[in-house]
Amino acid sequence: MSDVSTRKADKRTLITDAAIDVFAERGFHQARVSDIARRAGVADGTIYLYFKNKEDLLLSVFEEKMDVLLAGLRVALADTSDPVERVRRFAVFHFRQVRENRTTAEVLQVELRLSNKFLKEYRPEKLWAYLNVFGQIVREGQATSVFRADLDPFVTMWAFFGALDELAMQWVLSRKSDRFDLDVAARQVAEVFIRGMSAAT
DSSP states (O other), X not given: OOHHHHHHHHHHXXXXXXXXXXXXXXXXXXXXXXXXXXXXXXXXXXXXXXXXXXXXXXXXXXXXXXXXXXXXXXXXHTTXXXXXXXXXXXXXXXXXXXXXXXXXXXXXXXXXXXXXXXXXXXXXXXXXXXXXXXXXXXXXXXXXXXXXXXXXXXXXXXXXXXXXXXXXXXHHHOSOTTSSOHHHHHHHHHXXXXXXXXXXX
């Protein structure tokens, strides 16, 4: 990567990091581009060199963070082919990201849902890719007779993500971060699904 490309990438990252902080502090609708520019230490006009508008910036945050999540999830699952263990690791990984990146989690869990474009027009293909990792785990478990053959992987992956997503939302919105332990929650969610999916009698 050339020095110019590196500087552009660095500035873009600076802006998206600032946007995460501002969106989390002020809320998406209350946040202004000028607030983000000030936090990033750039001129207002610089934002528009990289993003069309505030909504485009929010969606870019989602895209970039989903890339990070997908890469991290693949690493977390890389050294085991056991479908049961992969379910456990998926849950642990997901909640660990929420706990270690609370500000980002707040933006993705709360503020992203306030975007009409995201809800009505945007195709969140990277989210589907993330979910399909679990769908593939289900299919692998079925192929090895570990999981029930009658399960629909599409329904199951959305049910699993729904459980993770709702608990993450509750944790992010809670005024007390110790309301419940995310590591314990990860184990409990994983075991509920493992038992429900198990082909064993």
